[in-house]
Amino acid sequence: MSWILYSSPRSPFVRKVMIAAHEVGFSGRIQRQDVMTNPMRPSLEVLEFNPLGMIPTLVADGEMIFDSLVILEFLNEQAASPLFPAAAAARRDCLTRHAVANGMMDKAVRMLDETFRAEQNNDTAEHIAGFSDAQLRSVEWMGKRLQLDRFDAGDIAFVSALAYLDFRFPKIEWRNHSPAAAAWFASASERPSMQKTAMAVPPKP
Numbered sequence: 001m002s003w004i005l006y007s008s009p010r011s012p013f014v015r016k017v018m019i020a021a022h023e024v025g026f027s028g029r030i031q032r033q034d035v036m037t038n039p040m041r042p043s044l045e046v047l048e049f050n051p052l053g054m055i056p057t058l059v060a061d062g063e064m065i066f067d068s069l070v071i072l073e074f075l076n077e078q079a080a081s082p083l084f085p086a087a088a089a090a091r092r093d094c095l096t097r098h099a100v101a102n103g104m105m106d107k108a109v110r111m112l113d114e115t116f117r118a119e120q121n122n123d124t125a126e127h128i129a130g131f132s133d134a135q136l137r138s139v140e141w142m143g144k145r146l147q148l149d150r151f152d153a154g155d156i157a158f159v160s161a162l163a164y165l166d167f168r169f170p171k172i173e174w175r176n177h178s179p180a181a182a183a184w185f186a187s188a189s190e191r192p193s194m195q196k197t198a199m200a201v202p203p204k205p
């Protein structure tokens with residue numbers, strides 16, 4: 001039984017996971033593995049499990065679990081004292097507060113990244129290349145996990161992400177990276193929900 005948490009000592013998301021693990025009494029099961037990862041140079045160790053190359057990523061007895069909210073859900077499944085209330089309205093309230101707090105951390109990390117970039121060499125092109133590679137790795141990863149008889153929240157998120165790439169970044173030729181995702185997207189695009197929500201405005205130049 002091994003739970004390996006790919007981590008960094010300075011990540012607020014890793015800290016959140018560790019606080020939760022302590023709260024529910026599972027911190028002793030987690031073995032932390034510190035890595036260096038950033039959008040331009042993702043950790044190869046993390047990429048083995050997470051196409052985004054981001055931390056925290058937990059590998060629990062061989063199962064990959066990310067991002068931090070999903071890790072909290074996993075800890076909650078193991079725990080006697082729940083991190084998420086069971087009743088629908090209370091759970092929504094908890095998740096909404098979580099979303100704001102996570103958004104704060106997301107934006108704080110982006111602020112730090114912008115600060116470093118401004119201090120260093122403003123390597124915008126390198127950053128964009130790193131983000132674009134993450135898109136392609138993710139399309140490939142998702143392409144292997146599609147099911148034709150399913151259209152759940154994960155699929156809805158994926159179809160929205162692909163449509164946005166087409167809308168904003170048509171130069172990213174994601175279809176070449178996953179013929180399975182390309183075929184799935186073509187068929188999903190015929191759903192009434194997709195047709196009724198097509199972006200009605202052209203992309204800004």
Ligand SMILES: N[C@@H](CCC(=O)N[C@@H](CS)C(=O)NCC(=O)O)C(=O)O
Nearest residue numbers: 011013037038039054055056067068
């Ligand atoms: N939504 C993610 C955010 C995690 C995150 O932003 N992690 C940062 C470190 S604090 C990271 O992995 N950055 C590397 C990258 O963006 O490629 C979560 O909640 O786990």
